[in-house]
Amino acid sequence: MAKYTKEVLTVQPYFDMEAVMALLQETRLGGQVLEDMVNTFERMAKELNSIILKTEKGDYLAVWLNEKVEKEADELFAKDAEKGFRFNCVGQSIIMNTIYQILPQVEQAGCAPCPEPNDAIAEALKAENIPYIDGEPTLARRFSVLTCLPFRGACEICYLRESCPKANGQSDNFHSVELPGYNA
Numbered sequence: 001m002a003k004y005t006k007e008v009l010t011v012q013p014y015f016d017m018e019a020v021m022a023l024l025q026e027t028r029l030g031g032q033v034l035e036d037m038v039n040t041f042e043r044m045a046k047e048l049n050s051i052i053l054k055t056e057k058g059d060y061l062a063v064w065l066n067e068k069v070e071k072e073a074d075e076l077f078a079k080d081a082e083k084g085f086r087f088n089c090v091g092q093s094i095i096m097n098t099i100y101q102i103l104p105q106v107e108q109a110g111c112a113p114c115p116e117p118n119d120a121i122a123e124a125l126k127a128e129n130i131p132y133i134d135g136e137p138t139l140a141r142r143f144s145v146l147t148c149l150p151f152r153g154a155c156e157i158c159y160l161r162e163s164c165p166k167a168n169g170q171s172d173n174f175h176s177v178e179l180p181g182y183n184a
Contacts, residue, residue, distance in 0.1 A: 004124035009050040013097040015041045023089035040090050044069055050098055055120035063098045064130055064144035065091055091143040105151040112147040113158035
């Protein structure tokens, strides 16, 4: 049995048009597309979870969207890659917006550092039904973030810094989804 306590946070994310546009890599959207995205945001925000987990190895913030959102994303991608991509960007923006509200320093630093996996947090995450995938620092929920509390730095404390393009100044190695019909 995991030895931890949790505090459930009630956060109401807002539709951050600037963040969504940046994720989409777009400069303008049609009215119906924007209306669909706002409706998606409102539906998706109901699937948001945010908790503080306190373990003997430290305190952590976990934010995620329920599996239902992942299934809908998969269905949309299968039917229409462009709509699936937009849906995915809305999900990412909800997670980012939630983290920024709880830990504003993350927005200023530009990253929520990944904590080093340990038995205490692994057990707590498993008990909360958002376990690590095969002992890796990746959570089972696609739309999720786990970071340390309180904020103690970004790249300098991140478990992933050795392989992170941002931390190593290799920003040209970032990849995005290539939509059909938009090949260079």
